[in-house]
Amino acid sequence: MTALRPEQDPLLVPKPTSYGTGSVSQPLPPEDDPTISLRRVEPAPPLVTGGRAERRRAAGRSASAASGGRAERRRAAQRAARARRDSVGVVASRLVGELFITLGVVMLLFVAYQLWWTNVIAQRQAGGAADSLQNSWEKGDGPDRSAGAFSPGQGFAILYIPSLDVKAPIAQGVNKHKVLDRGMVGHYEGDGAGALKTAMPWDKQGNFALAGHRNTHGEPFRYVNRLQPGDKIVVETKDAFYTYEMTSRLDQTSPANIRVIQPVPPGSGFRAPGRYITLTTCTPEFTSTYRMIVWGKMVDERPRSKGKPDALVN
Amino acid sequence: MYGWIWRHLPGNAWVRALISLLLALAIVYALFQYVFPWAEPLLPFNDVTVDNGLPAGSAMTEWR
Numbered sequence: 001m002t003a004l005r006p007e008q009d010p011l012l013v014p015k016p017t018s019y020g021t022g023s024v025s026q027p028l029p030p031e032d033d034p035t036i037s038l039r040r041v042e043p044a045p046p047l048v049t050g051g052r053a054e055r056r057r058a059a060g061r062s063a064s065a066a067s068g069g070r071a072e073r074r075r076a077a078q079r080a081a082r083a084r085r086d087s088v089g090v091v092a093s094r095l096v097g098e099l100f101i102t103l104g105v106v107m108l109l110f111v112a113y114q115l116w117w118t119n120v121i122a123q124r125q126a127g128g129a130a131d132s133l134q135n136s137w138e139k140g141d142g143p144d145r146s147a148g149a150f151s152p153g154q155g156f157a158i159l160y161i162p163s164l165d166v167k168a169p170i171a172q173g174v175n176k177h178k179v180l181d182r183g184m185v186g187h188y189e190g191d192g193a194g195a196l197k198t199a200m201p202w203d204k205q206g207n208f209a210l211a212g213h214r215n216t217h218g219e220p221f222r223y224v225n226r227l228q229p230g231d232k233i234v235v236e237t238k239d240a241f242y243t244y245e246m247t248s249r250l251d252q253t254s255p256a257n258i259r260v261i262q263p264v265p266p267g268s269g270f271r272a273p274g275r276y277i278t279l280t281t282c283t284p285e286f287t288s289t290y291r292m293i294v295w296g297k298m299v300d301e302r303p304r305s306k307g308k309p310d311a312l313v314n
Numbered sequence: 315m316y317g318w319i320w321r322h323l324p325g326n327a328w329v330r331a332l333i334s335l336l337l338a339l340a341i342v343y344a345l346f347q348y349v350f351p352w353a354e355p356l357l358p359f360n361d362v363t364v365d366n367g368l369p370a371g372s373a374m375t376e377w378r
Contacts, residue, residue: 109350114350177355
């Protein structure tokens with residue numbers, strides 16, 4: 001059994017030593033080892049004419065005589081590796097197999113990136129954005145809140161959903177790279193033509209429409225499907241806390257259905273213009289096939305000077 | 315491929331293992347920092363807005 005191990009290659013045995021079994025006066029020729037003959041496939045000259053028992057004894061002798069160090073054994077292994085050349089087919093199929101394994105590992109890494117790393121990064125960015133917003137409000141040098149004064153990607157408010165333990169900064173625009181992928185909630189600010197432009201919380205009436213990630217990148221809207229009618233949604237701005245109450249939900253709609261963010265969205269149950277909030281996110285989870293919509297209406301507006309609203313205190 | 319890399323690394327087995335580990339970490343870093351952020355928008359996982367990529371007016375008429 002030891003004959004299969006290359007470190008006992010008798011080619012390297014320096015000299016039969018005295019602790020052999022007795023018949024060491026005649027060193028074995030290299031081809032004598034059955035391992036080598038097996039490896040090289042070519043038939044070895046049958047110098048050992050005895051039976052299996054004799055061959056085993058010979059192997060045992062050479063094994064006991066192998067006194068080379070580790071480096072020597074490694075060199076022997078390398079030499080043996082060179083001796084058995086792989087054919088082109090073996091090399092090619094090994095390469096293909098290794099490439100497939102690599103591809104699988106990369107895909108697993110991508111899943112880890114999506115489900116874990118984007119959240120780490122986005123929560124760090126969003127937390128920093130929320131803190132800097134609150135700092136600037138406290139110092140009193142917050143952005144001018146007159147309509148249209150916010151540049152795209154600029155944070156201007158903080159969204160709280162106490163029942164879901166959500167706190168996320170709201171930034172202007174729904175650009176993925178600048179806003180949503182940083183863990184922030186985006187406010188539909190519209191394009192140059194004015195389409196998809198929605199109101200601000202402090203507007204006399206209108207629909208304050210927001211978009212946020214359901215999965216990955218901080219996932220602020222992960223559990224919006226668990227909101228119940230009556231749950232509070234609070235928007236904190238430089239001057240006031242605006243408290244909304246969730247009223248209804250549209251579980252699934254087409255991504256092209258932009259009517260859901262109209263001032264009076266059809267299907268929301270609202271009849272007359274008012275001060276509403278709309279949250280849009282993707283559904284089912286981990287896909288972008290449909291959109292889930294949550295609507296709410298404003299129930300309270302509280303100046304900052306009066307402190308936090310009840311929804312954030314309890 | 316991996317066998318070829320291993321054979322061409324310098325040093326003994328421990329040094330090679332260390333270099334391999336560093337190489338793997340460098341590759342993972344490059345993937346997380348550059349490759350995955352680049353590939354992510356090309357995959358249809360994370361669109362959350364309504365009217366994504368469609369002109370607003372046409373989407374409205376189409377929906378009606």
